[in-house]
Amino acid sequence: MIPKFEAGYEHLKVTALAGGVGGAKLLVGLDKVLQPGQLTAIVNTGDDFSHFGLHISPDLDSVCYALAGLADPMHGWGRKDESWQVLEELRRIGAPDWFALGDRDLAWHLERQRLLSEGKSLTEATAHFCEIFGIQSRVLPMCDEPAPTLIKTKEGEWLGFQDYFVRLRCQPEIAEIALLGNKEISTSELVIQALKDADLIVLAPSNPWVSIDPILALEGVESILQEKTVISVSPIIQGSALKGPAAKMFSDLGIHPSSEAVRQHYEDFLDGFIFDDLDVKDAEKWQASAIINEACQTIMKTDEDKTALAKAVISLGARILQGR
Amino acid sequence: MIPKFEAGYEHLKVTALAGGVGGAKLLVGLDKVLQPGQLTAIVNTGDDFSHFGLHISPDLDSVCYALAGLADPMHGWGRKDESWQVLEELRRIGAPDWFALGDRDLAWHLERQRLLSEGKSLTEATAHFCEIFGIQSRVLPMCDEPAPTLIKTKEGEWLGFQDYFVRLRCQPEIAEIALLGNKEISTSELVIQALKDADLIVLAPSNPWVSIDPILALEGVESILQEKTVISVSPIIQGSALKGPAAKMFSDLGIHPSSEAVRQHYEDFLDGFIFDDLDVKDAEKWQASAIINEACQTIMKTDEDKTALAKAVISLGARILQGR
Numbered sequence: 001m002i003p004k005f006e007a008g009y010e011h012l013k014v015t016a017l018a019g020g021v022g023g024a025k026l027l028v029g030l031d032k033v034l035q036p037g038q039l040t041a042i043v044n045t046g047d048d049f050s051h052f053g054l055h056i057s058p059d060l061d062s063v064c065y066a067l068a069g070l071a072d073p074m075h076g077w078g079r080k081d082e083s084w085q086v087l088e089e090l091r092r093i094g095a096p097d098w099f100a101l102g103d104r105d106l107a108w109h110l111e112r113q114r115l116l117s118e119g120k121s122l123t124e125a126t127a128h129f130c131e132i133f134g135i136q137s138r139v140l141p142m143c144d145e146p147a148p149t150l151i152k153t154k155e156g157e158w159l160g161f162q163d164y165f166v167r168l169r170c171q172p173e174i175a176e177i178a179l180l181g182n183k184e185i186s187t188s189e190l191v192i193q194a195l196k197d198a199d200l201i202v203l204a205p206s207n208p209w210v211s212i213d214p215i216l217a218l219e220g221v222e223s224i225l226q227e228k229t230v231i232s233v234s235p236i237i238q239g240s241a242l243k244g245p246a247a248k249m250f251s252d253l254g255i256h257p258s259s260e261a262v263r264q265h266y267e268d269f270l271d272g273f274i275f276d277d278l279d280v281k282d283a284e285k286w287q288a289s290a291i292i293n294e295a296c297q298t299i300m301k302t303d304e305d306k307t308a309l310a311k312a313v314i315s316l317g318a319r320i321l322q323g324r
Numbered sequence: 325m326i327p328k329f330e331a332g333y334e335h336l337k338v339t340a341l342a343g344g345v346g347g348a349k350l351l352v353g354l355d356k357v358l359q360p361g362q363l364t365a366i367v368n369t370g371d372d373f374s375h376f377g378l379h380i381s382p383d384l385d386s387v388c389y390a391l392a393g394l395a396d397p398m399h400g401w402g403r404k405d406e407s408w409q410v411l412e413e414l415r416r417i418g419a420p421d422w423f424a425l426g427d428r429d430l431a432w433h434l435e436r437q438r439l440l441s442e443g444k445s446l447t448e449a450t451a452h453f454c455e456i457f458g459i460q461s462r463v464l465p466m467c468d469e470p471a472p473t474l475i476k477t478k479e480g481e482w483l484g485f486q487d488y489f490v491r492l493r494c495q496p497e498i499a500e501i502a503l504l505g506n507k508e509i510s511t512s513e514l515v516i517q518a519l520k521d522a523d524l525i526v527l528a529p530s531n532p533w534v535s536i537d538p539i540l541a542l543e544g545v546e547s548i549l550q551e552k553t554v555i556s557v558s559p560i561i562q563g564s565a566l567k568g569p570a571a572k573m574f575s576d577l578g579i580h581p582s583s584e585a586v587r588q589h590y591e592d593f594l595d596g597f598i599f600d601d602l603d604v605k606d607a608e609k610w611q612a613s614a615i616i617n618e619a620c621q622t623i624m625k626t627d628e629d630k631t632a633l634a635k636a637v638i639s640l641g642a643r644i645l646q647g648r
Contacts (some may be wrong), residue, residue: 038538045391050376050441051438051440052379052434052435052437052441053377053378053379053434053437053438053441054434054441055377055560056436083407083409084426085407085409085410085428086409086410086427086428086430086431086434087431089427089430089432090431090434090435091436092431093431093432093456094456095431095434095435096438103409103413103427103621104409104410104413106410106413106430107410107413107414107416107417107419108413108417110378110410110419111376111414111416111417111419113376113377113378114375114376114377114419114420117374117377132417132418168425220545243337247379283509284362
């Protein structure tokens with residue numbers, strides 16, 4: 001049973017770790033339910049890459065466009081009311097078109113690249129975007145350095161994430177995932193502070209392997225989580241992911257994809273776990289643990305779905321916090 | 325009297341030095357009059373700069389778009405049949421809009437930046453453009469390194485050329501022009517070869533100070549010109565430039581702007597000089613010199629004007645070559 005959402009949470013500080021589409025949806029719900037200043041989103045940048053000399057940050061843009069109300073609801077990436085003049089010309093001149101940038105989307109990419117070229121950090125450029133588009137919550141890239149997620153295929157080839165994800169449409173079987181380009185990378189002071197200041201840390205329903213794990217792999221992050229109240233929302237429902245290769249990644253890596261597998265993935269520091277109503281029957285067979293499970297509708301089609309899930313997350317978090 | 329253009333020039337190798345708009349027009353004429361392989365254009369890159377992280381090469385693009393038949397005849401820069409979706413969005417988000425990049429123009433800028441990011445040279449990227457758009461003549465940037473033309477104002481401030489030219493609309497009075505960023509810069513082997521192989525070297529009707537001089541300032545260029553038959557077409561008519569700040573630059577630097585001043589500017593290596601019919605009366609008062617003067621219509625409004633001027637240039641060149 002999900003406790004009803006009640007007032008009295010306006011001092012709760014929530015920091016959410018998120019990847020792209022699914023994560024962005026829950027962030028929209030949290031952003032609507034919480035007051036300005038309550039929510040900080042820490043967003044995966046392991047998928048970032050350089051294309052046409054421009055810094056591309058797919059998850060950060062999905063999150064920012066969603067929070068700004070600019071996201072294309074059809075694709076789950078890019079902007080709504082988009083035009084494609086530049087992409088059409090790129091096709092005409094035989095330039096690579098596998099990563100589709102719309103004209104409006106491209107304008108922001110140009111402006112961000114200008115800011116980065118001037119020595120601004122990705123964190124600062126993101127703050128500038130939030131200011132332009134009136135986003136009330138704070139959005140932080142997980143770090144300012146390049147921290148590429150690399151995919152090793154069963155054929156032994158190393159791929160950049162977008163190569164795997166967009167160009168090769170997740171076809172290759174995965175043998176290994178290397179986070180942060182196999183380097184030790186620190187996050188920013190702002191990220192560390194947002195984690196330390198949080199009453200509640202939420203792992204959004206994003207891909208555990210390539211959206212959340214890169215953030216967890218940053219120096220110092222996981223040790224803070226172990227001291228905090230952490231809730232995760234399963235991106236896996238009935239053994240599948242609504243979008244993206246999360247389920248296939250579990251399988252490729254020899255793990256049966258399920259909500260329980262997600263819970264186990266995070267069990268070192270998890271306090272609460274929200275999974276979909278559709279998995280209630282399966283949950284009866286899960287191993288006992290101190291993690292508090294909660295079933296609810298996690299599929300977010302409408303804004304009401306997003307706020308309902310956000311309320312469920314906060315309510316469960318508040319309940320756990322009260323119980324401490 | 326201009327000799328009639330006659331066949332028999334199909335083995336003449338012509339290398340033309342050019343800047344943007346005016347230079348591009350004569351190049352179009354030469355390109356139409358000559359056979360594939362006869363013409364090489366060496367184009368000023370002193371105006372190049374970086375904008376939104378993209379390499380911008382205004383003269384090179386004016387020349388390439390003109391030769392490809394894609395140039396906007398209204399502005400003299402950018403592409404015809406252009407759309408402005410990206411620029412409109414840049415304005416909406418408060419990004420700098422002083423350098424106008426249309427959507428189609430931007431596609432080529434992105435593709436060029438991709439090639440440069442992959443380690444291709446500006447020369448190679450330009451060759452790729454010529455191939456895509458079926459340009460029969462060869463276009464070479466004057467060099468592959470950054471070689472910025474810097475403008476010192478009478479207030480003592482140093483400006484990048486586009487800052488002076490586009491953002492400040494040539495308002496500041498010029499105290500000094502520093503070519504090649506005040507460094508010694510070599511050009512490419514291809515440029516040296518195109519100069520050495522040329523039967524005839526043409527200085528297009530481009531700004532002497534900031535379009536032609538940067539090319540002449542490259543190591544080894546001027547010494548080759550001294551051995552060659554060199555013809556210049558005056559960009560100054562009746563003391564004014566048709567476009568751009570050439571006349572104002574002469575004045576700022578204390579020289580009365582005139583066709584004769586252009587001829588004097590190049591007199592160390594010039595063999596023939598073409599100036600406009602409108603200046604014939606003035607020419608009677610010019611100092612005597614070994615340079616062969618030729619008056620004709622140099623204003624190029626139509627393609628016929630361009631080919632007529634190109635024929636005049638080649639005829640004069642052939643006449644000088646025959647006389648040697």
